[in-house]
Amino acid sequence: MQNTTRNAGAYTIKGIVLIIAALLLFAPFLFQDVRSLEVAARICIFIVLVASFDLLIGYTGIVSFAHTMFFGFGAYGAAILLKEMGPGWTPVILGGLAGVAVSMVFAVAIGLLSLRVKAIFFAMITLAAASVVLVLASQLSQITGGEDGITYRGPDLFKTATKLVTDEDGKVIRLWGVKLNGKLAAYYFVFITSLILFLAMLRFVGSPFGTVLKAIRENEARAEAIGYRVVAYRTAVFCLSAAVASLAGTVYAVWLKYTGPATTLSFAIMIDILLMVVIGGMGTMWGAVIGAVLMILAQYYLRDLMGVASEALAGVPVLPELLAPDRWLFWLGIIFILLVYFFPKGIAGTAMSGGAKQ
Amino acid sequence: MNTLTNTLGQTLGRAGGVNLLPLIVAAAAFGLIGAPSSWLTLTVAGLAMGMMLFLMASGLSLVFGLMDVLNFGHSAFVSFGAFISATVLAGLGGWLAADSWMLNALALAAAYLAAISFGLVAGWFFETVIIRPVYRDHLRQILITIGAMIVAEQTILAFWGGTPLSVARPQFLEGSWIIGDVSIEIYRAFAFALGAVVFVMLYFMLNRTRIGLLIRAGVENREMVESLGFRVDRLFIGVFMLGSALAALGGAMWAGYETLITPALGGELMIVVFIVVIIGGLGSIEGTLLGAILVGLMTNYIGFLAPKLALASNMILMVAILLWRPNGLRPAIK
Amino acid sequence: MTLLTIRNMKTDIDQYVVLHDISFDVPEGGVFVLLGRNGAGKTTTLRSIMGLWKPSPGSVLFKGEDITGLHTADIARKGIAYVPENMGIFGTLTVDENLILATASGRFDPARLARIHALFPALEQFRDKQAWSLSGGQKQMLSVARAIIEPRALILIDEPTKGLAPSIVDAMAEAFREIAQTTTILLVEQNFTFARSLGRDMAVIDDGRVAHSGSMEDFAADTALQDRLLSLSA
Numbered sequence: 039m040q041n042t043t044r045n046a047g048a049y050t051i052k053g054i055v056l057i058i059a060a061l062l063l064f065a066p067f068l069f070q071d072v073r074s075l076e077v078a079a080r081i082c083i084f085i086v087l088v089a090s091f092d093l094l095i096g097y098t099g100i101v102s103f104a105h106t107m108f109f110g111f112g113a114y115g116a117a118i119l120l121k122e123m124g125p126g127w128t129p130v131i132l133g134g135l136a137g138v139a140v141s142m143v144f145a146v147a148i149g150l151l152s153l154r155v156k157a158i159f160f161a162m163i164t165l166a167a168a169s170v171v172l173v174l175a176s177q178l179s180q181i182t183g184g185e186d187g188i189t190y191r192g193p194d195l196f197k198t199a200t201k202l203v204t205d206e207d208g209k210v211i212r213l214w215g216v217k218l219n220g221k222l223a224a225y226y227f228v229f230i231t232s233l234i235l236f237l238a239m240l241r242f243v244g245s246p247f248g249t250v251l252k253a254i255r256e257n258e259a260r261a262e263a264i265g266y267r268v269v270a271y272r273t274a275v276f277c278l279s280a281a282v283a284s285l286a287g288t289v290y291a292v293w294l295k296y297t298g299p300a301t302t303l304s305f306a307i308m309i310d311i312l313l314m315v316v317i318g319g320m321g322t323m324w325g326a327v328i329g330a331v332l333m334i335l336a337q338y339y340l341r342d343l344m345g346v347a348s349e350a351l352a353g354v355p356v357l358p359e360l361l362a363p364d365r366w367l368f369w370l371g372i373i374f375i376l377l378v379y380f381f382p383k384g385i386a387g388t389a390m391s392g393g394a395k396q
Numbered sequence: 397m398n399t400l401t402n403t404l405g406q407t408l409g410r411a412g413g414v415n416l417l418p419l420i421v422a423a424a425a426f427g428l429i430g431a432p433s434s435w436l437t438l439t440v441a442g443l444a445m446g447m448m449l450f451l452m453a454s455g456l457s458l459v460f461g462l463m464d465v466l467n468f469g470h471s472a473f474v475s476f477g478a479f480i481s482a483t484v485l486a487g488l489g490g491w492l493a494a495d496s497w498m499l500n501a502l503a504l505a506a507a508y509l510a511a512i513s514f515g516l517v518a519g520w521f522f523e524t525v526i527i528r529p530v531y532r533d534h535l536r537q538i539l540i541t542i543g544a545m546i547v548a549e550q551t552i553l554a555f556w557g558g559t560p561l562s563v564a565r566p567q568f569l570e571g572s573w574i575i576g577d578v579s580i581e582i583y584r585a586f587a588f589a590l591g592a593v594v595f596v597m598l599y600f601m602l603n604r605t606r607i608g609l610l611i612r613a614g615v616e617n618r619e620m621v622e623s624l625g626f627r628v629d630r631l632f633i634g635v636f637m638l639g640s641a642l643a644a645l646g647g648a649m650w651a652g653y654e655t656l657i658t659p660a661l662g663g664e665l666m667i668v669v670f671i672v673v674i675i676g677g678l679g680s681i682e683g684t685l686l687g688a689i690l691v692g693l694m695t696n697y698i699g700f701l702a703p704k705l706a707l708a709s710n711m712i713l714m715v716a717i718l719l720w721r722p723n724g725l726r727p728a729i730k
Numbered sequence: 731m732t733l734l735t736i737r738n739m740k741t742d743i744d745q746y747v748v749l750h751d752i753s754f755d756v757p758e759g760g761v762f763v764l765l766g767r768n769g770a771g772k773t774t775t776l777r778s779i780m781g782l783w784k785p786s787p788g789s790v791l792f793k794g795e796d797i798t799g800l801h802t803a804d805i806a807r808k809g810i811a812y813v814p815e816n817m818g819i820f821g822t823l824t825v826d827e828n829l830i831l832a833t834a835s836g837r838f839d840p841a842r843l844a845r846i847h848a849l850f851p852a853l854e855q856f857r858d859k860q861a862w863s864l865s866g867g868q869k870q871m872l873s874v875a876r877a878i879i880e881p882r883a884l885i886l887i888d889e890p891t892k893g894l895a896p897s898i899v900d901a902m903a904e905a906f907r908e909i910a911q912t913t914t915i916l917l918v919e920q921n922f923t924f925a926r927s928l929g930r931d932m933a934v935i936d937d938g939r940v941a942h943s944g945s946m947e948d949f950a951a952d953t954a955l956q957d958r959l960l961s962l963s964a
Contacts, residue, residue, distance in 0.1 A: 095535070099535055101535060101538045101539075151715065151718055151719070152718070158460075158466045158534055158538070159674065161466075161468075161538055162466070162670045162673075162674055163674065163714075163718075165666075165667065165670060166667055166670055166671055166674075166711055166714065167711065169667045169707070170667075170707055170708050170710075170711040173707045173708070174704075174708060177704045178704070257744070305663065309542070309546060312539070312542065316539060362554075364553070364558075365550055365553065365554055367546055367549075367550050368546075368547055368550035368551065368554065370546070371543050371544070371546035371547035371550060372543075372547055374539075374543040374546070375526070375540055375543040375544060375547070378530075378536050378539045378540050378543065379529060379530075379540070382536060606836045609823070609827055609830070609831055610831065612820070612822060612823060613820045613823060613831055616820045616821065616822060616823075617818055617820060619782055619802070619814075619818070620814070620818035620820070621831075622782075622801070622802040622803045622806070623780055623782070623802055623803075623806055623811075623812040623814070623818070624806060624811075624831060624832045624876070625803050625806035625807045625834065626803050627801065627803045628803075728822075
């Protein structure tokens, strides 16, 4: 009985993820406005970012606050080179590789320094490292553009003016009403790279390496006793997760054509990632998809709703303030606390295990 | 080579060991800065900052030592302390402006008391409602306290808004003492003195009272204290409330030091507070004081020598110390 | 009269069952010895009595009162003291601070302190020293002294002779005999000679179950039984 509900739950979750994937695949044709495409691209990138964070928190049981730092390394790597070398693929590839390289160096250093001590030290040290990088990025304005960030042009293929397919008159062809232009190419660049990265991670957690990670998470002392070098494994996962986050940052930089502290490094994004992974469900990968989709939809559309509620309550003390669109994090924080108490496995984990508090 | 470092270590140990680090930092800074008057001003500023950081960090450190609980929402107490005291001071503007230092001091005392009382009540609430259900589960502890921090920060935004709030200072703490070509801000000297008084009180409580004895024993071995018939969990609420109150007091003093505060203050200080407890070693107030003074001095010296590297320098200091002593300078023995 | 009754105690640690089914009675007075091989569950039994692990199901009755599931501190206040295997000394505290912490009032009863100093003279000599600087034997003495600084009905002592020099073991045996005149001792011990010289009643735990219980005299006479239950080769 238990098993059938569990399977049903797992199928439901996988079904939902497939539907999300299909919606994202056809997003440019289904939702034909600029804002929706923005949302779809952001969802793609955050799915990768959150899944890579889940490798750490869900599969290894360690909390890092440096994930946006790695995201930022990738983004700034591409951004700085695109700015210096001009638009093209070379700066994107070089920048992406540079971002991964810097991320690796940081990840190995932090990992070896602090993964051998308590989990809580690791959380504090990554938090400290990430904030130092954030401050440096906003201060070293000659290189990073400071608080204002960097604006640049991406590869020519992604320019809105680029015509992918033209008719005899040289005009861009429309498919189901959508212009086949560079913007579309840019979206599919985001979609496909995200898909590849996500599938790679899915493959990874199913590999023997992933199994070892689960063993370590379940019982660290026992895994150590069996002979697994826990610190080495954890450092390796930390590096992998950092590399994926960095690549996601590069893709995001190419899509946005702007990179600044607020879009990549800020603590607010770190909180978003944390919320997404916990809401979606830690340690499932599918949870990352669900969490990212829900949170980003809420970010874009829930705020509008709260604005309406806030205006409706005008005159009541404090309540309109708490319902103001800017205060949406307040409610999210409360939901987050309740989730951690009552559904620590998140949406996907709870559904797949067939009930709360397994 | 090895014997040399050994003898060096022993000599250092006899002279006070790691406690000498702030002196070494100060001496090095003296050489780099050159001008004695600037150096003295910076040293006073560093010590004052160190004492305020100590107040903010001591509770975090003790709570961790006693119950293995790390509260990522600790900075909320600092923020609330700052905003509450600023509001009280604004409300008592008449007393502050009065030409009587008695009234000035009363207003300041009222502001600090308000912050401390808030810290006690909020600490009690936090411990019983937020943290109690997730003892011994570090992952959920980190997540829940982060959630609580978000809610607290948003609450501050809802009540006080996002614009910077200016903080009134009592008349008698304004201005500087000029000694020769050295100028020392009175507020800094006051912050240092108040912090030092609190440290001495804490030190006496921990080392001369029965409660202190229980806390020190509990930090070392909680199970054994319970096996001797004492409820460490009840003791823990008390320590948690005390730690929150001290953090709120630290925030209140910080508000007067900065004179302009924003809701981001708690989050910014949080990083520094973490660096302090990691450097000092968790669980001992002596270690926390040492870490706080080191960070305070470093921040001010580097802020003068290479302003952009101030925060990064603390990070480098932390990494260096962790490489040397993975558990910090003076951790409580576990 | 029975002081402590343990019935069908089962204790899990994480997902592992450590104690399957433990039942035995500790009569009032004298020394009751728990024997068994390494990993049999002796320490877990003591910790379960003390409430440091929560047994379920099963019950622990102390003086006829059910103390199962009580908080460790409350169990201690009922009159049970615990001397753990690692001694549980507070290293940063002085010898006197270690002792005074264990008093309920925060003050020494001069008579009891004098008795402790008579039993363990080293604790008087080093009263202001930090406890980490004591020798292993002195730490063990301090740990036992801490258990008897307040009047207790029962003391749980876990392997007190481990790693101690023979002369100190003899002194310890002497002290236990003296303590046992007023207080019941539940002793976990690997050193069979030591255990036999002290014990009146005994039980053997094997793989989380009570394999044998009875009087020490009978058990000491039955070498075949000893071989079967205690030898390492079995």
